[in-house]
Structure formats: C-alpha cells, structure tokens
Amino acid sequence: MNLKFLILLIFAITALGYSQSERSLLREGNQYYKKDKFADAEVSYRKSLEKNRDTKQGSFNLGDALFKQGRYGEAAEQYRIAAEKLKDHKTKAQALHNLGNALLKEQKYPESINAYKEALKLNPDDVDTKYNLEYAKSMLRKQQQQQQQQQKQDQKKDKKDEQNQQEQQKQDQQEKKEDKQKKEQQKKQQISKEDAERILEALKNQEKDVQKKVKKKVPARVGIEKDW
Numbered sequence: 001m002n003l004k005f006l007i008l009l010i011f012a013i014t015a016l017g018y019s020q021s022e023r024s025l026l027r028e029g030n031q032y033y034k035k036d037k038f039a040d041a042e043v044s045y046r047k048s049l050e051k052n053r054d055t056k057q058g059s060f061n062l063g064d065a066l067f068k069q070g071r072y073g074e075a076a077e078q079y080r081i082a083a084e085k086l087k088d089h090k091t092k093a094q095a096l097h098n099l100g101n102a103l104l105k106e107q108k109y110p111e112s113i114n115a116y117k118e119a120l121k122l123n124p125d126d127v128d129t130k131y132n133l134e135y136a137k138s139m140l141r142k143q144q145q146q147q148q149q150q151q152k153q154d155q156k157k158d159k160k161d162e163q164n165q166q167e168q169q170k171q172d173q174q175e176k177k178e179d180k181q182k183k184e185q186q187k188k189q190q191i192s193k194e195d196a197e198r199i200l201e202a203l204k205n206q207e208k209d210v211q212k213k214v215k216k217k218v219p220a221r222v223g224i225e226k227d228w
Helices: 013-034 038-051 056-068 073-085 089-105 109-122 125-215
Strands: none
Touching: 013 038, 013 056, 038 056, 056 073, 056 089, 073 089, 089 109, 089 125, 109 125
C-alpha cells in the first residue's frame, strides 16, 4: 500500500498577503515529513489549518502525517475532510485512496472497500487502488470466515455448557433424591428403635406387675391325711 502525498498548489498573487504564512507552514510541514519527522510535520500542518480552515492541502497532508504515526482513525477523518473539499478528480481520488488505506489498517474492510470504489470512480486507471481494493476484499472474506468459525465455536461451547448444566442438574437431583431416601431411612430406623425401647419398657413394667401380684398371693394350705 503506497501513501499518495499531495503536491501543494501555488495560490494566486492576490492572496499572497494572507496566505504566505499558511503556505510557509505547509512547506515547513512537508520538509519535516520528508525527513520522517512526522510529529513535527503534524504540528506545522495543524498551524496552517488554524490560518485557513478551508485549505484542502492542510487536511490532506495532516492525514498523511497522522497515518505515518499509526493514528489511523484520526488520519481517516482528515482524509474525509479533504475529499469533501477537493474538486479536482485526481486529488480527490488520492484522498479517497488514502482514506481506504487508513480504514484498512483499522480492519474496517467494508468501509475501506467503499472508499477504494469511490476513488476508482474518479480515477479508474489507478493500479494501486485496484490492488488495494482486491486486497481489502480478500481480508473481508478472511474476516467473515473467522467470524463464522468463531460463531460455530461459540455455539459448540454454548451447547457443551448447556449439556454440562443439564448433567449437573441431573446429578444434583439424584443427590437430593439419595439424600431424601437416606433421611427417610434414618427416620425409619429411629422410629423402630423408639418402638423397641417402648416395647422393652412395657415388658419391664409387665414383669414388675407380675412380681407384685405373686408377692401378694397367699400360699394354699395342703391338708395332711392321717394314716392311722
């Protein structure tokens, strides 16, 4: 992906009094840019825009400086502004081309594709834009495939989680059932033990009653016959 750099236009002599400072700032920014001092170039371009907000070159070149610093979102915004201001088809196409590059870097492939298509409408013979368009399309397909694969994995994971949850619920229900049965068993055993104790106590009481009755009973006298 090559980044097209906008060549500054020379303004009319009548505007020299106001625009001299603006142009000098643009030139200064370009000098920094050529020396790979992109942060310094950014400062100069922003100063030129403070002088003249409507300058097309300032927005375009500021976008380039931001792009080189890896600030692709900010660069894209400047390219959009430049594309809206530019009337010349060739330079407008360059702004749209660079906009596509910035969006591509942010992995915004559909938006990048649209920018390249708009650029090609204005400059159909631009080989670089054609190449970048096809590259963006291939990256979009790859992204969609990855998303589909991720979606399948998520669905598979959700299904597995659901199965695990169902199995856990069954296990919990089984444990509750076994716990209930165990408690019922213990309760029955406890009741049987209490019954046995009551029966044993009743037998003891009965035995005591029998002994009391035996003690109270008067022994019968046995008659002795005289054998004489």
